[in-house]
Amino acid sequence: MKLLECPVNGVRPLSEFTYGGEYRDMPDPDTCSDKEWAAYVHYRAGAPGLKKEWWYHGPSGTWFIAERNTLTDKVSRTYIAGQEESK
Amino acid sequence: MTSRIAKKRGEWINRDKPLTFEYEGQQVQGYEGDTISSALWANGIRVLGRSFKYHRARGLLSFANHDVNALMTDGEDTNIRADVWPVSNGMQLAAVNTEGGVLKDKNKYIDHLSPFLPVGFYYKTFYKPKRLFPFWEDKIRKAAGLGKVNFNYPRIIKPKRYAHCDVLIIGAGAAGLSAAINAAAEGFNVILVDENRQAGGSLSYDHAGEQAAADTLNTLLEAVEAEKNIRLITDAYAGGYYGDHLVPIVEKSGITKVRAQTVIVAAGVFEQPPVFRYNDLPGVMLGSATQRLVHRYAVKPFDKGVVVTANDHGYRTALDLASVGTEVVAVIDMRADGASQELTQKVKDKGIAVHKGSCIYEAVPTKGKLGVKEVVVCPYNETTAEADTSRSVRLVCDGVAMSAGWAPAGALLYQAGTKMRYDNDLEQFVPGELPEGVFAAGKVNGVFDLKARLQDGRRAAGEAMNYLGKAVSVDTVKPVSMARPSHPYPIVNHPKGKNFVDFDEDIQVKDFINAAKEGFDNIELMKRFTTVGMGPSQGKHSNMNAIRILARIRQLPVEKIGTTTARPFFHPTPIGHLGGRGFHPHRYTAMHQWHVDNGGEMMDAGIWLRPAFYAPQGSGLTASEAVQQETLAVRNAVGMIDGSTLGKIEVFGPDAAAFLERFYTGKFVDQKVGGSRIAMLLDEAGVMVDDGVAVRMADEQFYVSTNSSNAATVYREMQRNVQLWGMQVTLVNLTGAMAAMTVAGPESRSVVATLTDIDVSAEAMPDGAFRSGQVAGVDARVMRVSFVADLAFEIHVPYKAGLHVWKSLIEAGQSAGIRPFGTDAQRLLRLEMGHHLVSHDTDGLTNPFEAHSDSLVKMDKPFFIGKRSLQILAKKPLGKKLTTFVLEPGFNGELPQECNLVIDAGNNITGRVTSISFSRHLNRHIGFAFVPPEQSSAGSGFQIRTDSGAMVAATACEAPFFHLLESKGE
Amino acid sequence: MQDAVLMSPVAFAHALRKPVSGEVNGMETALSFAAADVEATRNETLSICDVSNLNRFGVKGPQSAAWLQAAGVTLPEGTNSWTPQDNGSLVMRLGNSEFLVEDQPENSLCQTLNDTAVETAGVHKVIRNDAAFIVSGKLTSALFSEVCEIDLEGGALEDNRLVMTVIAGVSATMLKQSLNNQPVYRIWCDGTFGPYLWKTLLGIIEEQGGGPVGFNFYYEIN
Numbered sequence A: 001m002k003l004l005e006c007p008v009n010g011v012r013p014l015s016e017f018t019y020g021g022e023y024r025d026m027p028d029p030d031t032c033s034d035k036e037w038a039a040y041v042h043y044r045a046g047a048p049g050l051k052k053e054w055w056y057h058g059p060s061g062t063w064f065i066a067e068r069n070t071l072t073d074k075v076s077r078t079y080i081a082g083q084e085e086s087k
Numbered sequence B: 001m002t003s004r005i006a007k008k009r010g011e012w013i014n015r016d017k018p019l020t021f022e023y024e025g026q027q028v029q030g031y032e033g034d035t036i037s038s039a040l041w042a043n044g045i046r047v048l049g050r051s052f053k054y055h056r057a058r059g060l061l062s063f064a065n066h067d068v069n070a071l072m073t074d075g076e077d078t079n080i081r082a083d084v085w086p087v088s089n090g091m092q093l094a095a096v097n098t099e100g101g102v103l104k105d106k107n108k109y110i111d112h113l114s115p116f117l118p119v120g121f122y123y124k125t126f127y128k129p130k131r132l133f134p135f136w137e138d139k140i141r142k143a144a145g146l147g148k149v150n151f152n153y154p155r156i157i158k159p160k161r162y163a164h165c166d167v168l169i170i171g172a173g174a175a176g177l178s179a180a181i182n183a184a185a186e187g188f189n190v191i192l193v194d195e196n197r198q199a200g201g202s203l204s205y206d207h208a209g210e211q212a213a214a215d216t217l218n219t220l221l222e223a224v225e226a227e228k229n230i231r232l233i234t235d236a237y238a239g240g241y242y243g244d245h246l247v248p249i250v251e252k253s254g255i256t257k258v259r260a261q262t263v264i265v266a267a268g269v270f271e272q273p274p275v276f277r278y279n280d281l282p283g284v285m286l287g288s289a290t291q292r293l294v295h296r297y298a299v300k301p302f303d304k305g306v307v308v309t310a311n312d313h314g315y316r317t318a319l320d321l322a323s324v325g326t327e328v329v330a331v332i333d334m335r336a337d338g339a340s341q342e343l344t345q346k347v348k349d350k351g352i353a354v355h356k357g358s359c360i361y362e363a364v365p366t367k368g369k370l371g372v373k374e375v376v377v378c379p380y381n382e383t384t385a386e387a388d389t390s391r392s393v394r395l396v397c398d399g400v401a402m403s404a405g406w407a408p409a410g411a412l413l414y415q416a417g418t419k420m421r422y423d424n425d426l427e428q429f430v431p432g433e434l435p436e437g438v439f440a441a442g443k444v445n446g447v448f449d450l451k452a453r454l455q456d457g458r459r460a461a462g463e464a465m466n467y468l469g470k471a472v473s474v475d476t477v478k479p480v481s482m483a484r485p486s487h488p489y490p491i492v493n494h495p496k497g498k499n500f501v502d503f504d505e506d507i508q509v510k511d512f513i514n515a516a517k518e519g520f521d522n523i524e525l526m527k528r529f530t531t532v533g534m535g536p537s538q539g540k541h542s543n544m545n546a547i548r549i550l551a552r553i554r555q556l557p558v559e560k561i562g563t564t565t566a567r568p569f570f571h572p573t574p575i576g577h578l579g580g581r582g583f584h585p586h587r588y589t590a591m592h593q594w595h596v597d598n599g600g601e602m603m604d605a606g607i608w609l610r611p612a613f614y615a616p617q618g619s620g621l622t623a624s625e626a627v628q629q630e631t632l633a634v635r636n637a638v639g640m641i642d643g644s645t646l647g648k649i650e651v652f653g654p655d656a657a658a659f660l661e662r663f664y665t666g667k668f669v670d671q672k673v674g675g676s677r678i679a680m681l682l683d684e685a686g687v688m689v690d691d692g693v694a695v696r697m698a699d700e701q702f703y704v705s706t707n708s709s710n711a712a713t714v715y716r717e718m719q720r721n722v723q724l725w726g727m728q729v730t731l732v733n734l735t736g737a738m739a740a741m742t743v744a745g746p747e748s749r750s751v752v753a754t755l756t757d758i759d760v761s762a763e764a765m766p767d768g769a770f771r772s773g774q775v776a777g778v779d780a781r782v783m784r785v786s787f788v789a790d791l792a793f794e795i796h797v798p799y800k801a802g803l804h805v806w807k808s809l810i811e812a813g814q815s816a817g818i819r820p821f822g823t824d825a826q827r828l829l830r831l832e833m834g835h836h837l838v839s840h841d842t843d844g845l846t847n848p849f850e851a852h853s854d855s856l857v858k859m860d861k862p863f864f865i866g867k868r869s870l871q872i873l874a875k876k877p878l879g880k881k882l883t884t885f886v887l888e889p890g891f892n893g894e895l896p897q898e899c900n901l902v903i904d905a906g907n908n909i910t911g912r913v914t915s916i917s918f919s920r921h922l923n924r925h926i927g928f929a930f931v932p933p934e935q936s937s938a939g940s941g942f943q944i945r946t947d948s949g950a951m952v953a954a955t956a957c958e959a960p961f962f963h964l965l966e967s968k969g970e
Numbered sequence C: 001m002q003d004a005v006l007m008s009p010v011a012f013a014h015a016l017r018k019p020v021s022g023e024v025n026g027m028e029t030a031l032s033f034a035a036a037d038v039e040a041t042r043n044e045t046l047s048i049c050d051v052s053n054l055n056r057f058g059v060k061g062p063q064s065a066a067w068l069q070a071a072g073v074t075l076p077e078g079t080n081s082w083t084p085q086d087n088g089s090l091v092m093r094l095g096n097s098e099f100l101v102e103d104q105p106e107n108s109l110c111q112t113l114n115d116t117a118v119e120t121a122g123v124h125k126v127i128r129n130d131a132a133f134i135v136s137g138k139l140t141s142a143l144f145s146e147v148c149e150i151d152l153e154g155g156a157l158e159d160n161r162l163v164m165t166v167i168a169g170v171s172a173t174m175l176k177q178s179l180n181n182q183p184v185y186r187i188w189c190d191g192t193f194g195p196y197l198w199k200t201l202l203g204i205i206e207e208q209g210g211g212p213v214g215f216n217f218y219y220e221i222n
Helices: A034-042 B036-042 B106-116 B121-125 B130-143 B174-185 B212-226 B287-297 B313-323 B341-349 B411-416 B450-467 B509-517 B523-530 B543-554 B575-579 B592-597 B623-636 B656-663 B708-725 B748-753 B799-812 B823-832 B867-874 B963-967 C011-017 C036-045 C064-070 C109-115 C140-147 C152-156 C191-207
Strands: A003-006 A010-013 A017-022 A050-057 A062-069 A074-079 B014-023 B026-032 B071-073 B092-095 B160-170 B190-193 B230-233 B246-251 B254-265 B269-272 B284-286 B304-309 B327-333 B353-355 B358-365 B372-381 B393-396 B399-403 B405-408 B419-423 B428-433 B438-440 B500-502 B600-605 B608-614 B639-642 B647-652 B676-682 B688-698 B701-706 B730-733 B738-744 B770-775 B778-785 B792-798 B881-887 B901-903 B909-919 B924-931 B941-945 B951-956 C020-024 C027-032 C047-050 C056-060 C081-084 C090-094 C098-102 C124-126 C130-136 C163-167 C170-179 C182-190
Touching (some): A003 A062, A003 A074, A034 B867, A050 B708, A062 B708, B026 B036, B036 B287, B160 B174, B160 B246, B160 B450, B174 B190, B174 B212, B174 B230, B174 B450, B190 B254, B212 B450, B254 B450, B254 B575, B287 B304, B287 B313, B287 B399, B304 B313, B304 B372, B313 B327, B313 B341, B313 B399, B327 B358, B327 B372, B341 B353, B405 B543, B411 B438, B438 B450, B500 B509, B500 B543, B523 B543, B592 B799, B592 C011, B608 B623, B608 B823, B623 B639, B623 B823, B639 B799, B647 B656, B656 B701, B656 B708, B676 B708, B688 B708, B688 B770, B688 B778, B708 B730, B730 C124, B738 B748, B748 B799, B770 B799, B799 C191, B823 B909, B823 B924, B909 B941, B924 B941, B924 B951, C011 C027, C036 C047, C047 C191, C056 C064, C056 C109, C081 C170, C090 C170, C098 C109, C130 C140, C140 C191, C170 C191, C182 C191
Parallel strands (some): B014 B092, B160 B190, B160 B254, B190 B230, B254 B438, B304 B327, B304 B399
Antiparallel strands (some): A003 A010, A017 A050, A050 A062, A062 A074, B014 B026, B071 B092, B246 B254, B269 B405, B358 B372, B372 B393, B419 B428, B639 B738, B647 B701, B688 B701, B770 B778, B778 B792, B881 B924, B881 B951, B901 B909, B901 B941, C020 C027, C047 C130, C056 C124, C081 C090, C090 C098, C130 C182, C163 C170, C170 C182
């Protein structure tokens, strides 16, 4: 069982967390093409590498972003979305 | 006949506590502290089991928890490992893999068939003719597996514990003890685990007839004892390595998952047998096994034995054997050069002959192959692995000690991701590149000299402490020049075979050659074809020789062959341990006890317990009768359901309304305080996720409900989007904090009115209205709803007052005939009302256009989740539509079930039933189904195929269904 | 104040053990499960007590800290920490901008705060329904090693820190305090999980030779 660091509650076992999918920037729905939108909604890049992921610490109800290398399973940093700089 | 010898220093048996047990019907004496095998061996009992495949008699091999041919049953447990399991008074034991007793096993004839049972025999033989396979399958299944499962085994809940430490050290031998003492001395919290009953590793048995090792061990154990930072766990094994240093420690009582900051593997090595004909006879065992017998259990392994060796350990074994009065006839050294002059002389001084460059060509069995009569010794050619039989000598003996080399106990290192390399000087795999925070010390690290092992433990502890951020100096361990511990090819060919490589599965040298000939010449393929290493010992005494044989067949260096994958668990672990105590949380509403007391049939509804219906004791109500009665009570008078499981979320803040407009499909900015609106949630693909109700309690306060099953996910998604969108919103999840109940039916208003100060009249409180006030003296939130009936009130109160309000309403409703109703009746009631249930009547692909929910989707808003996808979907023709339907009046055929398919005239699947029920109120079968859009308008007919294949006619009709009553003129 | 008898979330889970019950803060509560000396022996080994009836006040929102301070409440300094008030009431900071206040039986801070209307933006009262337990005894570590994955003894709860973690599969808030000169662990969880958590913890506690103690064990109420 891996450990993960919640930016608010510290290092906890993975069993306290829920995975929230990859963080991806949404294209502007007003200007993007149908094809671009469909790709955003339905396609996922499966190739291993450094990914930004949503994680949720259940006991405290904290969402945050983890930057994880899916090849090595190493998390390089975690932060609350939008507070990236403060970390 | 007893082989028990005089008291040994440090022996593990307690001579003050003799005990008696039974083995195969024979009374056996032992002492507390004996294992089954040691007690049997002390009593001259040599046949401890039968091999898995050929049913050959077997005795001791490793004496280290890997003797899988000596498995016992006590009638309750099976496959008890006799080499390590402690004896107890009155035990009644029998060997597992026999028919008619271990000595006279009726299946021993199979040994004579062995030439006709080559490797791969089963794969190739029994698949044709096909009609005979069931017959053979039955035979093979009976022969497969060891022991009999006891289906009456008592249920014992074993704890699963968590523990934490700075340094976890696996193996309490010289290196592990040294590492523990050094790390603890610097203030680190150490857990030291060893699979033996006592710490010490080889220090507790590999003495070479001297006292020095025992002295060293005493010093180390005293230091460990004195160190409060060390928690020593013996009789337990580290089962595996998991991410971020989580190691399950398996004890007899259960599993402890240790989360360590760093791990030192000092697990030692497994002794490896040389391979020669009849190396499996009872009395032929590893050198370390004879030493364990001598020093731990004070049992003489045999009276007159030989040692066959390919390293110096054989000489040490010979000295230990000689020290307890075993007549050691000879040390047979497979190395052309033999041992050092000094060591050779020590052995010779005991009157033991030394045959350099020799091997055992074969062991000669006694009658019935139950023991060793003599060995045939020949000169050995290390290059060709051939014995020169022209110059053979026969040595009479009753036992053989074997020492050909070692294989690292590196399973956890492999699992942690260590890259192992093959050391050509040691002829052993050793850690090449270790993962972060994992260290190796001692023999598993290729360090064999005792002093060097102690140093290596200190070195590993130093590196571990540096890793933990403590600057301590780390000495490098100077290599000690010594004889090679392992032989590169300790295998002796024999034309008649029976030179066993794997004792678990009776695999001989020729099996590997045949497997390679058939093309299975990769180690992983060879493993699966020959089954080497697939028995209960998982190759701990066979994989290394198998790799050496394959390397020679393919003429490649051992490193190029590689090893098979070492997966957790390292050692067979009982299912009861893995299961252990599990946690299955349930949520209870405030009214739970009332439901139970009043006949509520409590069912799992997600994580909640809810009454499906009420059948009070003595009422004689069947489930379906109870559901129909509850439904009719709501239609004709009044009923009440516990709706506390609804998700309830408060949304506060200046952006609350704007947030809901982005989150849900509807509009909330212009919503009036005191009104409610449907809150439908889509995902980004435009699929319906949830539908709830949003009440505006104040300008900056909404009270939103969600479906029971979606409470947690909707709240979570709200939290995520508040963060993502950066809005000024505060969310509070009140799902548990508020009890809720719905009073429904024509009399519901009069019942509620008696208990509240809120004006609930039709004029003051139209459908959808929300009011705050008091109900039964409690602050309550009350809403006019119409999900289960045209007239209904949903009442929310704080949890701790829930039971009080519920009871008050039941009491107030007595005269009106109030009945509590459960989830089954609720399903039927909403179906009569024509309300679909999201994720019951819809699925993971259903969009609002397909479920008659267009009006809830405000496409003129600038943004909401799923809007962009709906814009795309809106341009495409609909593939299906959810419709309400009825069956023919008086239908009494086979009732279609949920998920039965809608079939068109061409026998194509065009839809499916999502809900169906008989309504006594309507006297009709009614339901929801997905059908092609052209069949969804009222009056269209379609056919449903039942489980048995019968076709049932259904007709789409308008919802709610109550018009059916009018058309009947009621 | 209404005359309704409120229910402890775990009241029905208690019923099997036939406690002496009474009303505290308007809530039906188990006052004692056994004779005082029996409870004292249990407590020495390992015991659990239901204190759900203590009055609580919850508040959340970006301005809640300032609002509480203005109301004269002493706040814990950092996130996930707690501090006692002079009168013994506990103030817990859950994360950063949410607070939970819990009174001793004789205090009325929560009542006062509940009665205070919130006029400030960014301050939102939170309706609470906690199940609350006190666990103490010399075998607490044996209990927590079975139900909690994190290391509660490695300083996680020292220096008035509180921890939001999972206990026996349920999200819970924990802290360690000294009560009646005895170190005790406090556990809060959603009341709907209360009966489950009570039964689960009590099952393990009894395996370890401990048992339940009533509210009177810690608080002098008659």
